[in-house]
Amino acid sequence: MDVYIGIDVACAKDKYLPIVICTKDNNRLVPLPLTKHPASPPKGFGNAGTLQPELNIAYAKAAREYIELICHGYHLNPIRIGIDAPLKPRANHLQRRFAEQALDKTGISCFTTPSEQDFLKITAKGRAHLKAGKPVPNLPHAMQLWMLAGFAIADELSKLTSCIEVYPQATARYLGIADKHKTTKGQAEQQLHSISQYSGWPASADEWQQLSAICYGATHDKVDAYSAAWVASLPERQRVALGKPEHDDAIWVPALKAPQPTKEHQTFTESDAHTENAAYQRMCPACGEHNFKRWPFGWDAHAAHRCTGLTGHGTESRKAEFKKKFLSPP
Numbered sequence: 001m002d003v004y005i006g007i008d009v010a011c012a013k014d015k016y017l018p019i020v021i022c023t024k025d026n027n028r029l030v031p032l033p034l035t036k037h038p039a040s041p042p043k044g045f046g047n048a049g050t051l052q053p054e055l056n057i058a059y060a061k062a063a064r065e066y067i068e069l070i071c072h073g074y075h076l077n078p079i080r081i082g083i084d085a086p087l088k089p090r091a092n093h094l095q096r097r098f099a100e101q102a103l104d105k106t107g108i109s110c111f112t113t114p115s116e117q118d119f120l121k122i123t124a125k126g127r128a129h130l131k132a133g134k135p136v137p138n139l140p141h142a143m144q145l146w147m148l149a150g151f152a153i154a155d156e157l158s159k160l161t162s163c164i165e166v167y168p169q170a171t172a173r174y175l176g177i178a179d180k181h182k183t184t185k186g187q188a189e190q191q192l193h194s195i196s197q198y199s200g201w202p203a204s205a206d207e208w209q210q211l212s213a214i215c216y217g218a219t220h221d222k223v224d225a226y227s228a229a230w231v232a233s234l235p236e237r238q239r240v241a242l243g244k245p246e247h248d249d250a251i252w253v254p255a256l257k258a259p260q261p262t263k264e265h266q267t268f269t270e271s272d273a274h275t276e277n278a279a280y281q282r283m284c285p286a287c288g289e290h291n292f293k294r295w296p297f298g299w300d301a302h303a304a305h306r307c308t309g310l311t312g313h314g315t316e317s318r319k320a321e322f323k324k325k326f327l328s329p330p
Contacts, residue, residue: 007085078161103251239252
């Protein structure tokens with residue numbers, strides 16, 4: 001029996017990797033109750049662990065072995081895997097991946113994927129942080145380190161079957177239901193309800209009760225993993241590539257009407273910093289560690305002195321880098 005798999009990549013220490021495996025039953029995408037199986041997926045090693053390539057490789061191999069165990073035990077044939085993470089680093093010559101540029105134009109926010117060269121600097125900075133005895137929760141580039149685990153998972157699982165990159169937040173935007181953060185009470189259920197109109201699951205009160213058993217993790221993790229599996233299950237004519245798949249740089253979303261960017265979600269020019277419409281909270285798109293209370297007010301001071309997501313040296317160089325990447329129109 002053919003199956004489609006969704007993975008909500010996570011590397012939090014001692015947190016199970018959310019993996020959903022789904023069969024198609026009369027065009028309904030039905031997830032297996034994996035938490036009832038005696039085997040369990042691997043647990044993450046934490047952000048500090050991602051700085052050790054051998055741990056990322058071990059984590060990825062454990063994920064593959066778990067999927068193989070389930071599939072062999074039930075005579076399942078994995079057709080495609082949707083992975084909620086970049087599959088590889090950004091090309092060195094790009095400021096933003098082609099997929100991220102496409103998201104920008106659609107008004108969907110995402111963190112910048114570092115290049116391979118950037119990651120060499122990032123991991124060196126992280127190791128130096130730990131060697132100095134500084135606390136793990138303050139690791140620089142915390143919102144990008146998890147991508148290293150994602151790269152290893154994508155590389156390992158590509159040995160099983162075809163892997164595509166998905167982004168449940170983008171899927172939610174295409175469904176028109178991303179007005180609240182996924183951790184908001186009831187939001188994950190709302191997203192799943194919208195997906196179910198296309199996937200056919202859950203379709204009854206009993207199936208809604210089965211949600212807790214489809215994989216490990218919080219409800220929003222389960223829904224994100226199922227969302228990833230749903231997009232992976234769609235034939236190519238029913239999904240759209242944001243980016244350039246011919247360059248292996250694309251995020252796939254369902255072939256629905258594209259969302260229209262709002263003023264809040266557009267990339268801002270410097271003049272926008274003085275308008276009231278720019279007053280909303282946003283995490284720094286470079287480092288993911290600083291919360292702007294009224295983005296982009298204060299970007300220059302943050303970029304000049306505190307942002308750990310920049311590679312330039314000197315205040316003017318750092319400000320110019322930040323402005324070019326995040327404040328200039330595409």
